Amino acid sequence: MQLQLSTWPEVDVYLEHSKGIIIPIGSTEQHGPNGLIGTDAICPEVIAKGVAEKIEVLVAPTISVGMAQHHQGFAGSMTLRPSTLMAVITDLVESLARHGFERCYFLNGHGGNVATVTAAFSEIYANTSLYSPDEDTLLRCKLSNWYMAPGVQKLSRELFAGAEGSHATPSEVSLTYYAHPEAVKDVKMSPKRAPTGPITTALDYRNRFPDGRIGSEPALASIEAGEKLFHAAVKDITKDYQEFLNKT
Numbered sequence: 001m002q003l004q005l006s007t008w009p010e011v012d013v014y015l016e017h018s019k020g021i022i023i024p025i026g027s028t029e030q031h032g033p034n035g036l037i038g039t040d041a042i043c044p045e046v047i048a049k050g051v052a053e054k055i056e057v058l059v060a061p062t063i064s065v066g067m068a069q070h071h072q073g074f075a076g077s078m079t080l081r082p083s084t085l086m087a088v089i090t091d092l093v094e095s096l097a098r099h100g101f102e103r104c105y106f107l108n109g110h111g112g113n114v115a116t117v118t119a120a121f122s123e124i125y126a127n128t129s130l131y132s133p134d135e136d137t138l139l140r141c142k143l144s145n146w147y148m149a150p151g152v153q154k155l156s157r158e159l160f161a162g163a164e165g166s167h168a169t170p171s172e173v174s175l176t177y178y179a180h181p182e183a184v185k186d187v188k189m190s191p192k193r194a195p196t197g198p199i200t201t202a203l204d205y206r207n208r209f210p211d212g213r214i215g216s217e218p219a220l221a222s223i224e225a226g227e228k229l230f231h232a233a234v235k236d237i238t239k240d241y242q243e244f245l246n247k248t
C-alpha cells in the first residue's frame with residue numbers, strides 16, 4: 001500500500017489495525033561510470049514495494065536526496081547537509097506521529113545517511129523527553145540498511161566476493177538494473193577494480209576515486225543478480241519490519 005496512492009479515509013482505516021510505516025530513504029549521487037545517480041533511492045524503494053506486496057504495510061514517499069556532500073565533485077549529485085536532513089526527518093516523523101503512527105521504519109540505501117538519520121532519531125526522542133516528561137508518545141524509529149540484510153550479504157559474497165567494494169557496488173547496481181532494465185549501461189572501466197581509501201571532502205574524494213567507485217567492480221552487475229538480491233532483501237526486510245512492529 002503506497003501512501004501516495006491512498007486516500008485519507010484509507011489511511012484512517014489502516015491506522016485502526018497498524019501503527020507502522022516504511023519510509024525508504026536514499027540519495028541522489030554519482031555511482032561510478034555505469035551506476036545510476038538514483039541508485040541509493042531506487043534500491044530501498046523497490047524493496048519496500050516488494051515488502052508491501054507480501055504483507056499489509058504502508059510505504060511513504062521515498063526521501064530521495066540524502067547526505068552526500070562527498071559526491072559533489074561529480075555532475076548530477078545533490079546533497080542535504082546533515083543539519084538539513086535531520087530537520088527533514090524530524091518534521092516527516094512528527095507529521096506521521098500526529099496522525100497516530102508509532103513505528104517509523106527507515107529503509108536506507110546510503111551509508112552516508114546513517115550517522116545523520118541516527119542523530120535525527122535522537123532529536124525526535126529528545127523532543128519527547130524534554131517536552132512530554134510524564135507521557136511517552138510510544139513513537140519509535142528504526143534504521144535498516146538493505147545492503148546489510150543477512151541474506152543480501154551472503155548473496156553479495158557468493159556473487160561478487162572481493163569485487164563488491166564499498167561504493168557503486170555490483171550488488172546495488174544489479175538491483176537498479178533489475179528495477180530499471182531500460183537503464184542498463186555497458187561501460188568499460190579502468191582499472192577493473194577501483195581503489196579504496198577514506199572519505200572526507202568532495203575534492204579529496206574526486207582525487208582519490210577519479211571515476212567515483214570505491215573498491216568495486218560494478219561491470220559485473222547484471223539483471224539476473226539484481227533479481228536474486230531483490231528477493232533476498234524482500235525476505236529479510238519483511239521479517240525485520242514485522243519484528244520491529246511486534247517486539248519494540
Ligand SMILES: [Zn+2]
Nearest residue numbers: 039040168172
Ligand atoms: Zn550506493
